[in-house]
Amino acid sequence: MLDYGAGNVRSAKRGFDAAGADAFVTDDVATAAAADVLVIPGVGHIASCLANLRASGMVGLLTDWIGRERPVFGICVGMQLLYGHSAEGDTTGLGLLPGAVRRFTDDVTVPHMGWDVVTAAPGHRDDPILAGVAGERCYFVHSYFAVPDDPAHVVATCDHGAATGFPCVVREGSVVGTQFHPEKSGEVGHRLLRNWLASLS
Amino acid sequence: MxxxxxxxxxxxxxxxxVVKGVNFVDLRDAGDPVALAAAYDRAGIDELVFLDITASSDERDTMVxxxxxxxxxxxxxxxxxGGLRSVDDARTMLHAGADKVAFNTAAVRRPELVAEAAAxxxxxxxxxxxxxRRVTPDAPDEVRAAATSGFHLTTRGGRVAEAIDLVDWCRRMQELGAGEILLNSMDRDGTKAGFDVEMTRAVTDVVTIPVIASGGAGSAEHLAEAIVEADASAVLAASIFHFGEVGVDEAKDAMATAGIPVRRT
Known part of the structure; x- marks a missing residue:
């Protein structure tokens, strides 16, 4: 669990522990490099998250990790910052995944805050990561969402106002990201984390 | 939606x-906050709010x-x-594991705090x-003059009437970067007479951020009313849940019956 000063690492660790992982929190690159998987929590403004992540020296680790197809899980802004341009503060992301981060339009309540339905994307109805998750509600709190360039990387979607079918679970190579907070989504969230951990072994 | x-x-x-009283007096003890939180999680509550109602500085460590x-x-x-006064206070609570911090009096004293915290x-x-509160005829002149919407802010648990209009204030909080408004009616707080729908509606009409209706919940139907009639994104209650007068399932049944999407566990 990369502790780079971006919010609620404690809850994220607890969520992964509840899902059967042996999670540890670290702000040290060498310590993180010894893990089997990396988790990027993320709460707050993407520019400050990116600044903190860069200052932590973790970007090189993440780049290397993703390049070698080792497992990475990004949560909310921790997922968004892996993409390219973000509309939040006109920010340039890490660009490790092709895609962009967009904002909801103000035709609805923003932030999108609360428990919303996770729907399997076309072609992912039987995706093991969504077992016991698709059709259930998870906890969202965000004004922006990542859109991969390749729609095939969208595993699940959610609807909010004009943004029907915005991506809420993405997977590209060894990277999985969720726009909702699995660590704050009760048993359903733990199930998704268990599904992902099971897929690694 | x-x-x-x-x-x-x-x-x-x-x-x-944990305590809850009528209009913040005659406090009754309803138990251990950690045990209650876990019980509410199991019961299917969607979210919790902890208000530190003493908020003296020596109690801060207890709350953390x-x-x-x-x-x-x-x-x-x-x-x-409750009693959060600075960005450092906010960071301390979030680092301890909270997801959100609520500013009340400190934001009235210095609204820029909301912008600094959001940044x-x-x-x-x-x-x-x-x-x-609703403006009453016996309110001070400056309060009546300021509160063009008919509702004004209070501080100190409702004891001090502020010469600040509620609707103007909510608009300003959104502009400064608040992500959500927790709107408590001091007229209804502890009365179980239902939420102040008109007041809540006055706010939801002008902001795009979520509004939590609070103060006056006495029945499951009241909760549904605040969503349907006042367009609140969330409803907050205390004693009706703590003392088992309304179950979480019962609340959601009433809301679902009213056509409101709810989370089932």
Whole structure:
């Protein structure tokens, strides 16, 4: 669990522990490099998250990790910052995944805050990561969402106002990201984390 | 809109214990905050709010300890408020495991605090907590003059009437970066007479951020009313839940019957 000063690492660790992982929190690159998987929590403004992540020296680790197809899980802004341009503060992301981060339009309540339905994307109805998750509600709190360039990387979607079918679970190579907070989504969230951990072994 | 209307239980905490009284007097002890939080999580509550109602500085460490123990016990979001005065206070609570912090009096004294907190921890973690009342004929002249919407702010648990219009204030809180408004009616607080729908509606009509209706919940139907009639994104109640007068399931049944999307566990 990369502790780079971006919010609620404690809850994220607890969520992964509840899902059967042996999670540890670290702000040290060498310590993180010894893990089997990396988790990027993320709460707050993407520019400050990116600044903190860069200052932590973790970007090189993440780049290397993703390049070698080792497992990475990004949560909310921790997922968004892996993409390219973000509309939040006109920010340039890490660009490790092709895609962009967009904002909801103000035709609805923003932030999108609360428990919303996770729907399997076309072609992912039987995706093991969504077992016991698709059709259930998870906890969202965000004004922006990542859109991969390749729609095939969208595993699940959610609807909010004009943004029907915005991506809420993405997977590209060894990277999985969720726009909702699995660590704050009760048993359903733990199930998704268990599904992902099971897929690694 | 498919997002579920949130049902929130509020736990007023002093000295590490949960209490809830009528209009903040005659406090009754309803138990251990950590045990209650875990029980609410199991019962299917969508979110929790912890209000530190003493909020003297020597109690702060007690609250941080409560927050960290709650974070270890629940897997749903929760906010902390009461006596938070600075960005450092906010960071301390979030680091201890809270998802959101609520500013009330400190924001009235210095609204820029909301902007500073939003810049530091993100809007999604900053709640503008507001205690408001209807303007009465015996209100001070400056309060009546300021409150063009018919509703004004109060501080000190409703004891001090502020010459600030509620609707103007909510607009300003949104502009400064608050991610959510927790709107408590001091007229209805503890009365169980139902939410102040008109007041809540006056706010939801002018802001795009979520509004939590608070103050006056007496029945499951009241909760549904605040969503349907006042367009609130969430409803908050305390004693009706703490003392088992309304179950979380019962609340959601009433809301579902009214056509409101709810989260089932």
């Amino acid at each position: 498919t997002v579920a209307a949130r049902v929130i239980a509020c736990l007023d905490v002093t000295g590490g214990r 300890d409560v927050v960290s123990r709650v974070a270890d016990q629940v897997s749903i979001p929760f906010a902390v408020g 530091s921890v993100g809007s999604q973690s900053v709640v503008a907590s507001i205690d408001a």
